[in-house]
Amino acid sequence: MKLIYLILFIVFFGNALIAQNRDTLTSSLLWEIKGKKVESPSYILGTMHLIPQDKFLFPKHIEAKLKNSEVLVMEIGGISEDVNLIKYMMLDTGNVFNYFTDEQLDSLFEYTEKELGYDEENMRMMFSKMKPLVIMQLMTKNTFGENPESYELTLEKIAKGDSIEIQGLETIEDQVAIFDKISIEKQVDMLVASLNANYSDVDSTSSVEIIEVFLTQDIDSIYRYTTTAGGEMGNMEKDFLTDRNQNWIPQIRKFIKRNKCFIAVGAGHLGGPNGVIQLLRNEGYELTPVKL
Secondary structure, three states: OHHHHHHHHOOOOOOHHHHHOOOOOOOOOEEEEEOOOOOOOEEEEEEOOOEOHHHOOOOHHHHHHHHOOOEEEEOOOOHHHOOOHHHHHEOOOOOHHHHOOHHHHHHHHHHHHHHHOOOHHHHHHHHOOEOHHHHHHHHHHHHOOOOOEOHHHHHHHHHHHOOOEEEEOOOHHHHHHHHOOOOHHHHHHHHHHHHHHHHOOHHHHHHHHHHHHHHHOOHHHHHHHHHOOOHHHHHOHHHHHHHHHHHHHHHHHHHHHHOOEEEEEEHHHOOOOOOHHHHHHHOOOEEEEEOO
């Protein structure tokens, strides 16, 4: 089911493979930012928050550009070290499993024991106070292989190794506030729908499709895929994409004016009329795709 990947990780993608072979590159996951009193070029990379190891597109020159930067800017800076992260995953009150029917719980526990290695006792002990989206995230990670790669964690590790400053465009509180607009009941409905899709192998097909779109590097195709998937994500495009993109632009302006920056955000944020690339162009910057 497309929605689970779109809602949790905001990632996404087509014919850009053809574009990559043309004399003039028209799209990419990596873009150079110049102009408008920018002393040194900065770069922005569209990421997928989780991806199978064998599909992890990370050529050496990405690492080189990051190491040549003064600041790494991500959606949230240093999230791997946020000791308060767990509190944002918790329900305010109650037990999450009370929102499910007995039949739904039977299916959920059967799936988690078979696919994730967590039996009913483990699930109740570990997740009873968690929001349904947390369980969905656990299920999603499983569809991307045993040890999926993370662009954000990889970039963060490189930056820390080279003592590069890490900054965020928003806080974890900002992101949680968006997801909290989805009621617990709706989150449960989404989880059950995803669970049913897992049993029918729909999710495995969708995960392959998402990866294929991402690897085309066509940011407008990624945007269209994101916004036409339907469901809760389609209904909340303004919250998940448009408003956040617009909120990020003033901060990006400040970052790139003072420093050589390497910026990394979910690829779904780059394309479209209100995507970060177009919004920066509207501000007078020169955005040029860089071949990966």
